[in-house]
Amino acid sequence: MNVNTYRQEINQMIDSLPDEELGNVYGSIEFIHRKYLFKKNLLDKGVVILELFEEAQEIMDLWDRAFAKNMSNEIKEAIHYSQFKWHIFSYKKQKCLEKEEARNAFDALTKNELYVMYQNSPDVVFEYNNANDVVAADFDFEQDIYIFDKNFTWTYVHTHESMCGPFFYKIV
Template identity: 60%
Template sequence: MIRDKINKILDSLPEEELNEVYWSISYIQENYMFKKNLFDKGVGMKGLYDESEEIIEMWDKTFTQNISEAEKEEIYYEQYKWHIFSYKKQDCLIEEKARKAFDTMSKDEIYVMYEGSPIVSLYTNAKVVIAKDFDSQHDIYLFDKDFTWTYIHTHESMCGPYFYEVN
């Protein structure tokens, strides 16, 4: 029934509008496949609406503790937190070394946040997730509940992924 409605809408659009529809549907499918993959692995996902602001502040405090406000401004930290790694203000593992480090970490429960989103999620039963599971995601930050490590997959193919462990 819904497919017929969608087809009717598509049939009514001029050819030049279909490209926009295609990219919208591709995005929806990619997001669905990302969530389905995690669901199929038994990973639980819960939005932490009340605690999110505090968790984001704790990420900032923990992973940028040795970076001054002036340095943050210089690297456009407010635009992308991961600039602390791309501008080499924070030592970290990159690319395959970052992916392998994330894959080997203990991660029964992890926090997940996206750049610019005010909502943090808690992924439970996450021990089976690997870096590859997040390759379709952009500007995603994953970190343990104790804030001892973070893994970031950016929207830039030449930046990251990054893995940082607090010493």
């Protein structure tokens, strides 16, 4: 199908929907548009994005071992770690920088190669190469995203809750 055919079919589908469904359509299109702009911004900065599927679980486990290694299973359960890993920061179980201090610390880093994972996407981890121009503001509309270096020495987390985070934690 060509672009004009897609547009015609999309318009026909929208025209056939009752008005009360248009909000759902708008929300879906807005989400797709926001994801497109997010990726386009990174690509415009020269970032090379790779999707890692086979290595995803191993990288996520390494994140756990690096940044939550001093957390007992009891503490993890009490703070609902399995729901959101970033609870180690919001529940003050891991000392970290927050808000603008976290953003500034992330922006000050040299970040040629990064891993990026999302709390609710356990099947894929992204590898960003040539990521030196990436800044905290690039992730402002992302939810429950974990950005960290390939040596697992620091992590930057942007949550879905405006009153929680962002967080920056560096292993000393």
